[in-house]
Amino acid sequence: MLTYGSLTPEVPLGPFEASPIRVWSAPGKAAKLHATEHCSRIRASRVTPSELPLGAVVERMCPQCARYGQWARPGTGVGLFLSALTGPGLLHELGSYGEADEDTFTDDEVKQAAVLLLQAPQGDGEDPDADEEEEDDWRARREAQQIRESVVGQWRSAAASLHRSHRFLALFPWLKPWADAGMRLKADHVALLQQQAGQLLSREALTAAAGVAAMGTPDLPTEDPVFALLGAPTAVAEELASLWRRWSRRAADSWEHPREHGHLAYDIVRGISSRRKGWDAALERAQELVAAWTLALWAGAAGKQDERMLLVRLPEQGLDDPLGRDEVFLGRLSEWELGVIACWATDADWDELTVTLRVPEPVAARLLSQPSALSCLTPEQAVAVQDVAPRAPVEAVGPGVFDDTPVSERRAVTSGDLRALRTISREVDQLYLVLSVEAGPEVLPLSALKARVARGGRYVVVAAAGDLPDALVAARREELTADAVADDDPVWMPRIHQSSHPDFGRRLGTAEGERLVVRLARGRSHPDAALRCLLLARGVADLRDLGDWYDASGERRDPVPFPVWDGLLAMEQLDLRPFRPVKEEGARRGGSGLPLGVLASVQLYTTDAAGRFEGRAHSPGCQHQSRDCVSAGTTIW
Numbered sequence: 001m002l003t004y005g006s007l008t009p010e011v012p013l014g015p016f017e018a019s020p021i022r023v024w025s026a027p028g029k030a031a032k033l034h035a036t037e038h039c040s041r042i043r044a045s046r047v048t049p050s051e052l053p054l055g056a057v058v059e060r061m062c063p064q065c066a067r068y069g070q071w072a073r074p075g076t077g078v079g080l081f082l083s084a085l086t087g088p089g090l091l092h093e094l095g096s097y098g099e100a101d102e103d104t105f106t107d108d109e110v111k112q113a114a115v116l117l118l119q120a121p122q123g124d125g126e127d128p129d130a131d132e133e134e135e136d137d138w139r140a141r142r143e144a145q146q147i148r149e150s151v152v153g154q155w156r157s158a159a160a161s162l163h164r165s166h167r168f169l170a171l172f173p174w175l176k177p178w179a180d181a182g183m184r185l186k187a188d189h190v191a192l193l194q195q196q197a198g199q200l201l202s203r204e205a206l207t208a209a210a211g212v213a214a215m216g217t218p219d220l221p222t223e224d225p226v227f228a229l230l231g232a233p234t235a236v237a238e239e240l241a242s243l244w245r246r247w248s249r250r251a252a253d254s255w256e257h258p259r260e261h262g263h264l265a266y267d268i269v270r271g272i273s274s275r276r277k278g279w280d281a282a283l284e285r286a287q288e289l290v291a292a293w294t295l296a297l298w299a300g301a302a303g304k305q306d307e308r309m310l311l312v313r314l315p316e317q318g319l320d321d322p323l324g325r326d327e328v329f330l331g332r333l334s335e336w337e338l339g340v341i342a343c344w345a346t347d348a349d350w351d352e353l354t355v356t357l358r359v360p361e362p363v364a365a366r367l368l369s370q371p372s373a374l375s376c377l378t379p380e381q382a383v384a385v386q387d388v389a390p391r392a393p394v395e396a397v398g399p400g401v402f403d404d405t406p407v408s409e410r411r412a413v414t415s416g417d418l419r420a421l422r423t424i425s426r427e428v429d430q431l432y433l434v435l436s437v438e439a440g441p442e443v444l445p446l447s448a449l450k451a452r453v454a455r456g457g458r459y460v461v462v463a464a465a466g467d468l469p470d471a472l473v474a475a476r477r478e479e480l481t482a483d484a485v486a487d488d489d490p491v492w493m494p495r496i497h498q499s500s501h502p503d504f505g506r507r508l509g510t511a512e513g514e515r516l517v518v519r520l521a522r523g524r525s526h527p528d529a530a531l532r533c534l535l536l537a538r539g540v541a542d543l544r545d546l547g548d549w550y551d552a553s554g555e556r557r558d559p560v561p562f563p564v565w566d567g568l569l570a571m572e573q574l575d576l577r578p579f580r581p582v583k584e585e586g587a588r589r590g591g592s593g594l595p596l597g598v599l600a601s602v603q604l605y606t607t608d609a610a611g612r613f614e615g616r617a618h619s620p621g622c623q624h625q626s627r628d629c630v631s632a633g634t635t636i637w
Contacts, residue, residue, distance in 0.1 A: 035071050
């Protein structure tokens with residue numbers, strides 16, 4: 001169960017101690033403060049707003065607002081600080097995975113499970129009187145496997161929590177002395193869970209799996225007549241090659257020893273009736289093949305094996321969601337890779353996500369030679385990389401960058417500020433009005449601002465979309481909805497082709513874009529937020545800057561709410577046939593050859609026009625495009 005941390009007077013506030021916080025309170029000097037005038041714990045008939053320094057607010061905030069309230073607007077410096085501390089932030093992380101709880105297995109339970117998991121399978125299954133005993137053994141082994149899975153899962157979750165805590169503390173270094181005791185407890189608990197995980201995993205099996213990964217494809221008996229029931233020779237070759245691939249892939253990436261994957265031999269006769277002549281012989285021959293592959297592995301691993309030291313960099317996937325809704329930490333690693341880290345890690349730096357390994361030579365050879373989510377280096381390579389590209393220090397986050405100070409007092413935004421914004425706040429304003437000496441005022445998406453700052457640009461953030469005054473959007477929203485009926489208000493204006501009509505060309509104007517945003521935002525998000533984003537988006541020089549972000553999996557991520565695109569672009573379909581060349585002999589279609597004239601400079605927008613991802617390009621609003629496919633612009637004239 002998730003428990004949220006509350007800010008207490010013991011937590012150092014650093015440079016944010018004097019940051020102003022807007023609060024509400026009933027009359028009286030001793031009255032509790034509230035983060036909102038609508039707090040359910042307010043009993044007075046009248047509350048008054050005021051601004052107090054954060055240091056004074058902490059002691060007087062009502063318990064409900066202290067635990068669940070939003071004290072400052074997200075995206076401000078003090079808002080980032082409070083978000084990093086409260087909710088599922090640092091205070092929650094420091095209270096998690098600091099000691100054994102009801103889900104932690106005792107050392108005796110781990111040792112008993114390890115005995116079952118590390119022993120070789122007993123019996124050959126031919127004694128009919130041993131069926132009941134084998135069933136009990138299978139159940140006990142399955143329970144031991146569940147303990148192993150649980151311990152490894154707890155270790156990964158605890159390590160992820162420890163790393164997230166390090167990330168928070170790096171942004172606010174004045175918290176480190178205060179959090180030191182809690183961080184040591186967390187580190188000790190992670191080490192304990194890793195030790196338990198290592199006891200439940202077989203080093204022999206992991207080393208054998210590395211040997212399987214290094215094996216080449218063996219000679220397959222495709223001409224053996226015992227496999228005739230599988231079909232033609234080509235079908236036999238395909239089935240045997242498939243059996244080899246399944247066995248080698250499963251054995252190379254598993255915690256279990258390769259010998260325990262012999263059951264895959266049954267795949268060779270899947271879909272064939274067991275009453276068919278030759279079925280038993282084919283199965284027996286397939287089992288012999290799998291056993292021979294395992295024997296070849298043992299023969300190659302005979303003798304003493306040297307050990308090597310490696311430095312491994314762990315992937316950061318699965319760290320951005322403290323609630324665990326997305327993929328889990330280290331979720332892209334195979335069982336084998338997780339087992340190697342648990343068994344052979346001599347030192348783990350969960351701040352830097354680096355692990356020092358002392359592994360047998362076959363394991364080292366696989367880690368260094370084969371593609372993996374792990375980045376592996378020898379000590380010599382690690383020193384050379386550090387000399388060439390030393391790690392940049394993490395910059396502390398303080399007030400004076402975003403909208404928590406007057407514009408005249410703001411300092412230039414840094415890469416550290418932008419990293420903090422992305423690290424702490426997942427729902428951030430994506431468009432920013434910025435000011436620079438070179439370009440003057442501009443509207444930039446967060447990705448473009450980050451790239452320019454990384455190249456040495458100096459920018460002052462004037463406002464994000466959420467900073468725009470209510471007067472700009474509230475009156476316009478009320479005007480657009482005052483005479484509209486929620487259910488009957490048409491979304492799209494009818495097309496009017498008569499130039500004398502008073503509404504001719506209205507759908508191409510900015511007012512129509514605002515109306516569409518308000519209409520389409522109903523039921524999805526607050527219309528005011530979409531209108532604010534629209535106002536800033538209209539200041540972007542090239543709308544292609546707003547639609548050029550894909551995540552690591554190639555999925556489109558939009559920096560603006562979906563309805564804003566309808567307010568920015570005229571969703572018109574142009575007939576290009578009149579401008580095509582006149583039909584030539586042998587051509588299927590032609591046009592009139594009309595010159596483009598003033599249309600030559602018109603910018604048209606379409607999805608994925610650069611062709612970097614699979615799929616067709618669509619015009620904005622095309623009924624055939626997917627829901628998440630929004631317009632990335634290009635000039636096509």
